Amino acid sequence: MSIHARNGIAVVFLTLLFFLTIANLALTQAAAAPGVTATGISSASVPRPDQGHFDGLISPPCAPAQLSWRNLSKGSLPLVKHVRCEVPPGGLPRITPLPVTDPQPTPDPDPQPQPGEPGTPTDPAPNPEPTPVPEPTPTDPVTDPGTDPTPQPPFVDPGFRYYPPGDLIPQDAGRGRKDRKVWLPDMIFPLKLGENEHPHMNSQIWGYGGGGWGGKGAAGGRECDPRNYDPMQQRDNYCEVRGWKMPLCPAGKGHQGQDIRAPSCKDNKWEVVAVVDGKIDMRTRNTTVRLVGKDGTKYRYLHMHPRSIRVSVGQRVKQGDVLGRISRFMGGKRATSTHLHFDVTQKIKIGNRAPRTVYVPLYTSLIAAYRHAKGLDRGIDSDGNLIAQYPLEIGVPAPPEPEPTPTEPTDPTPSDPTPTQPTEPTDPTPSEPTPAEPTEPPPSSDRTWWQWGKDTIKSWTDWWYS
Numbered sequence: 001m002s003i004h005a006r007n008g009i010a011v012v013f014l015t016l017l018f019f020l021t022i023a024n025l026a027l028t029q030a031a032a033a034p035g036v037t038a039t040g041i042s043s044a045s046v047p048r049p050d051q052g053h054f055d056g057l058i059s060p061p062c063a064p065a066q067l068s069w070r071n072l073s074k075g076s077l078p079l080v081k082h083v084r085c086e087v088p089p090g091g092l093p094r095i096t097p098l099p100v101t102d103p104q105p106t107p108d109p110d111p112q113p114q115p116g117e118p119g120t121p122t123d124p125a126p127n128p129e130p131t132p133v134p135e136p137t138p139t140d141p142v143t144d145p146g147t148d149p150t151p152q153p154p155f156v157d158p159g160f161r162y163y164p165p166g167d168l169i170p171q172d173a174g175r176g177r178k179d180r181k182v183w184l185p186d187m188i189f190p191l192k193l194g195e196n197e198h199p200h201m202n203s204q205i206w207g208y209g210g211g212g213w214g215g216k217g218a219a220g221g222r223e224c225d226p227r228n229y230d231p232m233q234q235r236d237n238y239c240e241v242r243g244w245k246m247p248l249c250p251a252g253k254g255h256q257g258q259d260i261r262a263p264s265c266k267d268n269k270w271e272v273v274a275v276v277d278g279k280i281d282m283r284t285r286n287t288t289v290r291l292v293g294k295d296g297t298k299y300r301y302l303h304m305h306p307r308s309i310r311v312s313v314g315q316r317v318k319q320g321d322v323l324g325r326i327s328r329f330m331g332g333k334r335a336t337s338t339h340l341h342f343d344v345t346q347k348i349k350i351g352n353r354a355p356r357t358v359y360v361p362l363y364t365s366l367i368a369a370y371r372h373a374k375g376l377d378r379g380i381d382s383d384g385n386l387i388a389q390y391p392l393e394i395g396v397p398a399p400p401e402p403e404p405t406p407t408e409p410t411d412p413t414p415s416d417p418t419p420t421q422p423t424e425p426t427d428p429t430p431s432e433p434t435p436a437e438p439t440e441p442p443p444s445s446d447r448t449w450w451q452w453g454k455d456t457i458k459s460w461t462d463w464w465y466s
């Protein structure tokens with residue numbers, strides 16, 4: 001080849017080199033345009049959603065609308081065909097730490113409104129965000145600790161326990177009405193209770209000093225036996241064996257109300273109070289006082305000491321007013337144990353029959369009032385039933401220990417190592433294919449004019465000096 005020919009080719013080469021340099025400058029400036037991260041133009045610099053960098057976190061593929069080539073080529077030719085998902089400012093660095101840092105997932109809820117957002121460049125942002133939503137797994141641990149604070153209020157033992165409603169003394173097993181409904185949610189306890197003073201709801205016939213039933217079952221002893229005065233053994237005795245007609249009792253008959261011993265066995269000492277606002281409509285020589293509430297509910301108090309009763313028929317009373325004192329009078333004489341028999345009647349409809357006045361279950365209402373008297377909540381759920389609360393209610397199992405914390409860390413431990421280790425050994429294998437990555441750029445689709453020019457010039461130079 002003559003020297004002239006070679007000089008001619010050199011001129012062409014230099015001219016081509018000049019234009020390629022100009023083209024490269026334009027492309028670099030476009031890549032730095034606002035709204036596009038300066039992560040580089042090479043597709044290899046930004047992991048594709050399916051390449052594993054977002055494992056378990058980011059999976060949404062790049063939607064066509066999210067390709068940033070339009071921005072990159074603004075003001076210049078669309079030199080790059082497949083760029084990558086456009087990453088909003090700050091988006092990419094935020095994604096990587098996500099798997100480790102939980103706080104990020106919280107903002108996720110926002111992304112959901114993504115469909116409404118018109119901005120094309122903004123759209124990409126929502127996509128990556130919804131993915132974190134699956135992260136609830138890491139969020140759960142956060143929630144559990146959050147649950148801990150709830151049980152935190154230290155449990156202050158009120159000093160009493162009670163059997164479930166309808167769980168009568170074994171001698172009357174099956175007679176009780178297992179009804180958790182709190183029929184009288186607003187009443188207070190019928191005894192005035194000072195601090196550290198407890199009532200003792202239990203059976204009079206089956207207790208010590210009682211006579212049993214039908215000449216059988218007497219426990220013997222005396223009614224002041226300390227075992228009759230154990231606040232940790234409060235017990236229902238509504239429907240206990242009796243001959244009274246009781247439509248709401250399983251046997252159709254039984255005890256009409258609840259028997260309550262005073263804080264101590266001492267006669268004519270402990271005051272009985274009005275459980276609601278109302279009016280006294282009965283006082284008998286049988287030492288019975290009856291209070292009628294505003295809703296027509298009637299509350300009977302039996303066995304008070306005759307000389308202690310300080311209310312008269314027609315008298316209005318307020319909730320908490322003292323009516324008299326607990327004694328053992330019945331039929332005008334001391335004929336029963338020292339206790340208050342308390343019962344309640346309401347006019348209700350049972351089944352399809354016409355409404356009628358019956359003695360209603362009141363044990364749960366007494367428990368609720370007792371709790372209230374001791375500074376606790378009444379323990380009534382949203383359905384109006386007495387909650388089954390450990391350890392106050394006997395037989396309610398203790399809630400599971402707050403083990404969730406240790407358990408959760410345990411889960412991640414086994415799962416993490418297992419997948420991670422196999423993955424790592426696998427890595428070496430893929431590392432070989434690493435050379436394949438350099439192979440990727442060659443695909444013409446990803447080559448820029450600049451790269452193409454460089455390759456061309458190199459081949460020309462090789463030829464020139466060959």
Ligand SMILES: [Zn+2]
Nearest residue numbers: 258259341342
């Ligand atoms: Zn009674």
